Each structure stands twice: as structure tokens, then as C-alpha cells.
Amino acid sequence: MAALDCIDTIQAAAKAAGRELNEEEMVELVGDLQARIKQLQATDGMLGLEEAAMRAADEMGNQVKLAAVIEKRNALLNARRRAELVGYIRSTWSDRPDLGLESFLVGTNVARAGARRSVAAEQKQLSQAYIAGFLNDIEKEGLLPFLTRGDLDQDIADSLWRIGMDKPLDGLSKEAVSIAKIMQKYQEAARIDANRAGAFIRKLPGYVVRQSHDPYKLQRAGFKQWRDEILPLLDERTFEAGSDVDGFLLATYNGLVSGVHLKVSTGQPNGFKGPRNLAKKVSAERVLHFKDGLAWNQYNKVYGTGSLREAFLGGLDRSGDSTGMMRRLGTNPESNWNAALDELQLDLKNDPEGLRKFQQDRNGLLKTRFSEIDGTSRMxxxxxxxxxxxxxxxxxxxxxxxxxxxxxxxxxxxxxxxxxxxxxxxxxxxxxxxxxxxxxxxxxxxxxxxxxxxxxxxxxxxxxxxxxxxxxxxxxxxxxxxxxxxxxxxxxxxxxxxxxxxxxxxxxxxxxxxxxxxxxxxxxxxxxxxxxxxxxxxxxxxxxxxxxxxxxxxxxxxxxxxxxxxxxxxxxxxxxxxxxxxxxxxxxxxxxxxxxxxxxxxxxxxxxxxxDARTRAIMRRGTQPGTVAGELLRFVGQFKAFPVAVLQKSIGRELYGRGYEPSAYGANVGKELMQAMRSGNGEKLGVAQLMLWTTLFGYGAMSLKDIVKGREPRPADDPKTWVAAMLQGGALGLYGDFLFGEANRFGGGLTQSLSGPTLGLIDGGYDLLARLRDGDDTAAASFR
Incomplete structure (x- = not known):
């Protein structure tokens, strides 16, 4: 039976599962089937062409059935998540869909139901639950010193591989085996959570931890050196029989150097339809299979992003990000997000100004927020x-x-x-x-x-x-x-x-x-x-x-x-x-x-x-590392994450988190800062107490610094001292640096406060203050 003769068998399996394969899938299927037949014959030299074709057809028919079932499940999941998002905005944020959507992605301070139960919050709580549980178990068993010193990394990797392959653990350190078992416990918990959210991840024999690849190290080595060093470490199941090994590795290398693996979502493979399908990405079996744990560790030391411990914790972080995204936005997060926005946009068809503002937010503010939760800003x-x-x-x-x-x-x-x-x-x-x-x-x-x-x-x-x-x-x-x-x-x-x-x-x-x-x-x-x-x-x-x-x-x-x-x-x-x-x-x-x-x-x-994700979105504005705009913003933002977060969280909480009601959608909201202070929900008292106490403690910190330097503390009866104390305590923060021209909390003056210590020549603070004063939406929005 030739490959083409098997297609009817597979198509029948697809129809039985309630789904017919389209022409593009049929063409792809022929290539996959021929490759699988060659692979089966290469593995078993006694296997004839007809028997290999039949076995390949049966295997792929079962895969098509499974893909159809998963596709149907995920279509229902995606429709449900989309309906939940649209329903939440319409019921809770109908007057301000922009604030509702931002709250859904990264959270805001507005005191409405679910305003902090964001995608970013879900990602964070999952990642931290895995990591905190793991670290607690390691500490309880007295294994923390053995994990952190790093000299057991090879034994731990080998233990993980042997456990996954059900092989004896003879000759391995008992501490390494114990650490490996705890690692496996939390990797399995993360796998199960991902599957419940829409992924389909099988247990892989010999799985160590999520492989990390440092794009910088790969780019520095070049393809030829990378290929020559990784090839002896790879298991033969990495390559299909008769495939172009060099071509396969080159495609893999280019993908890894691009950094696309750092994104939370990407790809659109069979059985999981939609752009950048996250469920398929996290379900995919590893492209690179190492011979054993020792080979994995050898590669990781040269081309990984850190030690085994860092790769493991990074893997849990990534799992939390992926699963958190799927829990709130389904298995095709970006596609589902855009579909929900399309639906909500229809609600504004009779409001030209609101529609214009919605489109502006969709392509601006909301896009920068989404790039933080899907990982684009890390590429x-x-x-x-x-x-x-x-x-x-x-x-x-x-x-x-x-x-x-x-x-x-x-x-x-x-x-x-x-x-x-x-x-x-x-x-x-x-x-x-x-x-x-x-x-x-x-x-x-x-x-x-x-x-x-x-x-x-x-x-x-x-x-x-x-x-x-x-x-x-x-x-x-x-x-x-x-x-x-x-x-x-x-x-x-x-x-x-x-x-x-x-x-x-x-x-x-x-x-x-x-x-x-x-x-x-x-x-x-x-x-x-x-x-x-x-x-x-x-x-x-x-x-x-x-x-x-x-x-x-x-x-x-x-x-x-x-x-x-x-x-x-x-x-x-x-x-x-x-x-x-x-x-x-x-x-x-x-x-x-x-x-x-x-x-x-x-x-x-x-x-x-x-x-948090919102702070980073405000500071990075959706830019990527290694670009002129991205690096410029990161230099300007150095030491600003803290003061910006204070403004966003502490000040923003007191102003907008006590019952503030936003203006109509599309209206200028910059001047609402003062309106919020007059809301009568305790905003003035909250801000006043915060400024008073941080000023007092700022004076204490400033005096301690003077004592450490061998100087007399500044006189408490000098008004300049209290201005400096307000700056030191954060009561005035970045804006105070501009107003008073004093040294900030981290030792820099005005220009360094505004543009970072490295780019001390860029004067951007006046523009921010002026826009805030004049009612600019972007400046005011940083507080919410």
C-alpha cells in the first residue's frame, strides 16, 4: 500500500471524528505520511513497505481523530472565554470599555469588581504558586544548599532523565535524586494545569526541564559551531528518517536566534486553529531531543540562559504565563482578544467619538499592555x-x-x-x-x-x-x-x-x-x-x-x-x-x-x-530590547520603575481606588486628578497621610545617610530639609525632582532623574509634567 493509498483511510478517520481535511492539510499529510513510512522502515529493517504504510496510516488516523476532538474542545473553550470577556466589559465597564479592557489585561486601581483580577495577575499567581511551593519543599527537606551551589546540576539532570525513562538511579547522589523528584512534582502540576486550560501535553520520556536557549550565545557562536556542538548530543528521534538534518537544524537555529521562543504564544499547527495558537505551542513535543540528562546539561552549560536551577524556575515562570493566558483568553489568546475587541467595537457604532477613541486605544494603549502579557516586549x-x-x-x-x-x-x-x-x-x-x-x-x-x-x-x-x-x-x-x-x-x-x-x-x-x-x-x-x-x-x-x-x-x-x-x-x-x-x-x-x-x-x-506588567507597559510602551526606541526608553527608565510604580500604585490607589467615577468615554480625563481629590471618599486624607508619613521617614533615611557619611544630619527647622525629605521619602517622587531640582532617592539630580544615569542629557520630565498639567490623557492614565 503506497502513501497515497493510505489517504482515504486517514480521511475516513477524520470524517468519523466530524471533521474533513481541507486540500492544504491533505498535501501536508502526504509529506508527513511518506516521512513516517521511511522512519518506520529505518527503525525496523524487516518491515515491508505495505505494512509500514498501513501502520503509518493507522497512527495518523488516530492523531487526526484526537486533533479533531481537541479542536472541538478548544473551539468551545475559546467561545466561552470570549463571551466572558465581552460580558464582563458590557456589565461592569459599559461606560469606559478602555478602562475595563486595560483592567482585564494588567489591572487598574478603579474600584470595580475584578479590576485587579487581570490576565497578568493570573499569570503571576500561578508562576509564584509553583515556585513558592517548590522552594518550600526544598527548604523543608534541607536541600536548598545542594540546589543553590550548582555542583549537583549534572546529577540532578541525569536523575530527571532516568526517572522519566524509568531507569535505575544507581550511582547518583541521594540529594540530587530528592531534588529531581521535587522538580518533577511541580513540572507535573504545571503540565496538568496547562492541559486543563486547553493544552494537550503528553508526558515525555526522559524529560529534564524546559530547555532554555540564549539567543545571544547562539548568535555569537554562529550556526556552524552550534550545529557541530549540538549534533553529537541529540537523540536520533529528533530527526525523521531521510530528512535534511542540516536544513532542520538551520530552521531551528534561526527560530531560536529570533527569540520567538520567548513569546507566550506563537504558531498555528494542525488540530488547533487560529493565529499564534498558544495551546499548540505549549502542547508541542520538544523539537530537540537530547540523548540523556548528561547531554542536556552539557548543552545547557554552553547555550542555556543559566544554570539548571534557573532553567527550571524559568520553565515554571513560562508555564504560569502560558496557562494564565489560556485561562483568561483561551487557547488562541491573540485571536480571541481581537475577536472580542471587534465585537465590543460594534457597541460604539452610533458614537463616532467613542469609536475613534476605541480604535486609538486598541492600536495604542491596549497594544502595549498586551505586549507585556504575551512576551513581545521581552523579545x-x-x-x-x-x-x-x-x-x-x-x-x-x-x-x-x-x-x-x-x-x-x-x-x-x-x-x-x-x-x-x-x-x-x-x-x-x-x-x-x-x-x-x-x-x-x-x-x-x-x-x-x-x-x-x-x-x-x-x-x-x-x-x-x-x-x-x-x-x-x-x-x-x-x-x-x-x-x-x-x-x-x-x-x-x-x-x-x-x-x-x-x-x-x-x-x-x-x-x-x-x-x-x-x-x-x-x-x-x-x-x-x-x-x-x-x-x-x-x-x-x-x-x-x-x-x-x-x-x-x-x-x-x-x-x-x-x-x-x-x-x-x-x-x-x-x-x-x-x-x-x-x-x-x-x-x-x-x-x-x-x-x-x-x-x-x-x-x-x-x-x-x-x-508589575502595567508599570512595565507604561515605561516600555510596547518596544523591544535591541531596538533604538526600546533601549532609549530602558535607559531613560533606569531607576524609574520604583517611582513610577509608587505613582501608579500608592498615589493612584488613593486617588482612583476609593470610588472615583470616570468621565464619559472619549472625554479629556487629564484634569480628573483634581476631580478625584474632590470625590469625598477619603482621597485627600489618604494622599495627605501617605505624604506625611513618607516625608517623616524620608527625613530619617536622609539623616541616616548623613551619619553614615560622617556628616551632621540636616537641621529640622530648615524648610529645604523637609523638601528634601519629601523627595527622599517619595512623597513628591519624579515630579518633585523636577519641581525642586533636588537629589532623588537613588543619588541622581534633576537630569538623571528624568533621563536615567546613563543618558543624563535627555530632558523629558518637563513634557510629562506639562502634559499632566494640561490634561493629557496619557500622563493622567499612568496613575490609574
Missing amino acids: AVNHVGARVASNLRAWQSMAKLGGAVISAVTDLPVAASEMRYQGKGMLSSMGTLIGGMVKGKKPAEQREILSTLGVFFDSVRGEVVSKFSADDTLGGKMSRAQQLFFKLNGLTWWTDTMRSTAALMMSHHLAYNRSLDWDKMNPDLQRTLELFDIDAGKWDMLRSTPSKEADGREYMTTQGIDSIPEEDLAGYLTSKGRTVNDAAIGELREELRGSLRSYITDRSSYAVIEP
């Missing part, structure tokens, strides 16, 4: 240029931020103001935060609670640098140098302790309020929970869960959600008019976990200010 165009520029910024960071931990004392009133927003007292919150700082490292019980909430420690992963930079193109050695730098200057310890204390305070605050019905709860806490799609019904289920006890206090965690009775979950679904079945009940349980974890991880980044 370097010129890898050499991007690496050189990021290393230069890293040197500037280490040169300028040696005393940053002293400036960080102003984090205390910022964190306390967040707790005040949630209904706790400012002074009592500050006392709890100071107590947490004095106690230092959290005991094991508290660390376990934090892990269930998706909170982990920078001292383990070394990401504290993100507090000051939106830079993610840094080279491995320079990145590790920065991590060590911030560890030695105390900033890593400070950030870890502050964040964990704030997260525990929030978890305890929820447990403390569990006895209260929804309508008896403090309105401030109620409003905060609604931002994460927690309503009265969900609160009743959450407060019924058993709490976790540590240090004599009770904490609400995600662990208790497993104990919620199915009838309670079914009752909630019925009350919302949703279908009740096992899958829906499981999905609601996961929704509750996601909402609670998002509340903790997101509001912790308000307490201990960290740039």
Missing part, C-alpha cells in the same frame, strides 16, 4: 546591542544603589498605607511591620503558609533587582553579580522580610474577619476583595475553610479550599446561573484559589512596591 531584536546595553545599566545600578537599603526605610509607611486602604489602622500596621523586621526570618510554619499563598524569597531566587529596573535582557554573569550585590548591601533581606510580613498580615486579617458576614465586613476590606472577583458567595465559602495556625495567630490559606463541600460550590454555581458538573466544580475551586492567591501576591506588591 530582543538585536541581541548583542540588547546585552551590551543591559550590562551597562547593571553597572550603573551597582554604582548608584549601594545605600539603597537606607532609603528603603520609607517602605514602612507605604506598606502601612496599603493596609489602611484595606481597613486596618495605619499605626497598628506600622507596628506589625516593624515587629516583623525586628524578628527577621520567618519560622518554618509561617514560611509554609507563605508558600501556599505564592510568596517566596528573593534571597533564594535573587530577583530583587526587579524593584529598580524593568530590565530582563541581562547577561548571566552580570545578573548574578547584581544578585550578590543586593544581597550584600542588605536590600534582599529587607525586601524579603517586608514582603513576607505584609503577606502574613493580610492572611491574618482575612482569618480575623472570617466570623463576619459580607455585609458586616469593613467596607474597605470588602472593596479590596471585590477587586479580585470575591463576592458575598465566595466569601462565605472562603471563611468556612479551616485556618492555619502559626505564632499563636490564625491565617487564611489556599489549603483550606480543598475542604469546601461540593454542594456549597454547586450552590454558588446555581446562584450565578452556571452549569453544575464535576468540571465546573473543580474550576470554581481553582477560581477561589486564584482569587485568594492573587489578592495576596498583588496587594503585597502594593505594600512593598514592585513594578
